[in-house]
Amino acid sequence: MDVAELSRGLDTVWVVLTAAMILLMEGGFALLEAGFVRQKNAVSIIMKVFVDIVFGALVFYFFGFAIMYGKDIGGLFGSSGFLLNGDLSHISLNISHETYWLFQCAFVIAVISIVSGAVAERIHFRAYILLTIAMTGLIYPLSGHWVWAVNGWLGKLGMIDFAGSAAIHALGGFAALAATLFIGPRIGKFSPDGKVNIVSPSNLPLASVGAFILWFGWFGFNAGSTLSATNAAIGHIAVTTMLSAASGGAICILFTMFRYRKADPPMVINGSLAGLVGITAGCAFVSDGAAIWIGAICGIAMVLVTEYLERKQIDDPVGAFAVHGISGSIGTLAVGLCAIPELTEGVGQGYYGLLYGGGWNLLGAQALGLVVIAIWGFAVTWAVLLLIRKIMPVRVSRDEELIGLDVGIHGVPAYNQENDFIDVDHITRK
Template identity: 80%
Template sequence: MEIEQLSRGMDTIWVVLTAAMILLMEGGFALLEAGFVRQKNAVSIIMKVFVDIAFGALVFYAIGFAFMYGKDSGGLIGLSGFFMGGDLTHLSLNISHDTYWLFQCAFVIAVISIVSGAVAERIHFRAYIIYTIIMTGLIYPISGHWIWSANGWLAKLGMIDFAGSAAIHALGGFAALAAAIFIGPRIGRFGAEGKINIVPPSNLPLASVGAFILWFGWFGFNSGSTLSATNDGIGHIAVTTMLASAAGCAASILFTMLRYRKADPPMVINGALAGLVGITAGCAFVSDAAAILIGAVSGIVMVLASEWLEKRKVDDPVGAFAVHGISGSIGTLAVGLFAMPGTATYTGLFYGGGWHLLGVQALGLVVVAVWGFALTWLALKLIQYFKPVRVSRDEELIGLDVSIHGVPAYSQDHDFLDVDQLRGSSKE
């Protein structure tokens, strides 16, 4: 009995600490996105991150967790556990339901933060709050139930997604793509006759620090998904996470040097993140060599995907789709190729496991991508009937910091602002 109590206590501490590491990633998202956008929109980024955390946690507590992990009969949606009450006895855990909720809450906050960057500098704050509620309460929990609930229909088919390349990153990435297309590009981003105008980041050192915080938090993201402090695989998960991220970063450095004759800093930052996203699904199931390959491919394809979006005049200020949507897709499919024998229910194609796992991974990826894209489009369309999704032209040109939130991100000591004018500017 004492050993069981000790094990439960250690697992609880491990899960709470790794949940805190994942929540710290919101600081990374805030700095990364604030550094990538223009100075006049830095406050708006920070405010959206606060929305992600505050509304995301409350909505997931009220309904999201129940839809994702509650009891069900058909593998489509959970129907117990609202407000963390009701029947949750089907969850076979060595930690309390509260502890498990905290860890999953950190995940749901990360999902909505992916979409935030794709619509930076032009989405209306009120519309973003409503969309956050829909994403954290319905879109993510329902598709997450299919993959991660024991009775989910994709889980029953054998889909493997250890920490969320599909459930979190592909979903968030394709939702970000839908949002970016729906809301349209920033004013002046694309000119006539296919001209592409680059919007210089306001603070690349700040964005780099954000990336480093995300890099740190990712070890909690992946290793914490064991839900056990005594799991023998924690070390391997951490190693594959490190190798894939390093490979994604190195590949983006070398590839941009060949392609642009200089290492492109924003692409290098996103290259490291692409490697992290790519390894998230298979970090517990693939070899070190496979992790390096997955990370490198993710870093290179991310650059190509960013260029592809620009040519189609889709404005994604932080590269959310290229990093999360594309790399999440690569990582999901890679499990079907590289899953080693004895690590999961099914073995990857390259280890003699046949086509079954790869086929299930592909099916799950397509389902999640379509679900994220379509539901985001429908949600924004619905919001548009009641509230403008995009800010006005004048608000966008002034910058959302002053026009929506009434305060600039940076000011000098001798600057004085008219309080009534600033606060009044946010009124409709």
């Protein structure tokens, strides 16, 4: 076996392994969201995660990957690679196209999983399937092409988004905001007089385990984006990922102790996730110290934005927008400020951070890309939901929501207790 063949084999193993780590994050999403919502909607969460995986993978195989990474047309979309066939010669990597598809498939599944938590406890299951198809087949692949494809127009302008603070998390976060505004708050979440009623999580230990699984998978998410087992940056990427997550959680412990006089567990969980989201764009390009600052800023911003949404009576049960939309935005812009010259050599038109004397070029490219992706994610998600509403209900009936989506939509509770009988005959099925 020669060196080139050995290198190809190692890279293939590395990418498949990290793709599996990213896919395991779906277990994290499932446990996190099931722990944050009420017990009567736990099965609904699990079913939506299965929709993310099974429909997301198939749609991305049939046409999503081709739109995202196919032969470029005008820097806007791809036109080859449907069913992984056709001309993909422009993708020049040390791994096969199938291996690359598998890694990117894990990414696309993560995008729609961000949205699922924001509409928990009230979206209709059939409507969610259609939203998943639109997100994995069109919304994400198009904007992802702009950033990551060989001739994507945002990438050519110099935008840097190593593992997706903008292309994945900001997109998913602003799509989640559109969805939760479109579908409205849960029954009883807000009183007519504007009072916010607390909906207690059903299982915080479960949610914390979900966060730990997401944290573990994030090392595959970020370090795996090197697409090479021999890339010397892997260690640095893993360290910045760890530091930002730890900083986000630590600052939320301290900040909520100061603000609420007690450490708030859901905020602390989301604080570490906010740090992970924030470092995703720049994990390969910023210093360890910058990673700590990014995590801390994302953690505080997440708490403040969560409070703001509740004051505005916007119901996001798991904090999807505050964690992904806001932290993804902060992380994207942070690259424009903190990217180190020697680490950005050869990427993003050679631009580097403003704080390192790089001028406004990179920060401008980051800001433009962020605004485009945020508007795209919000507007197209809203348009897709409008189309879906013309076909079927987007929100479940009042009876279904009150009894819970587990029984109301799926006909089975999450936890079966002895002599626990539920009459579902009166529930209106639509």
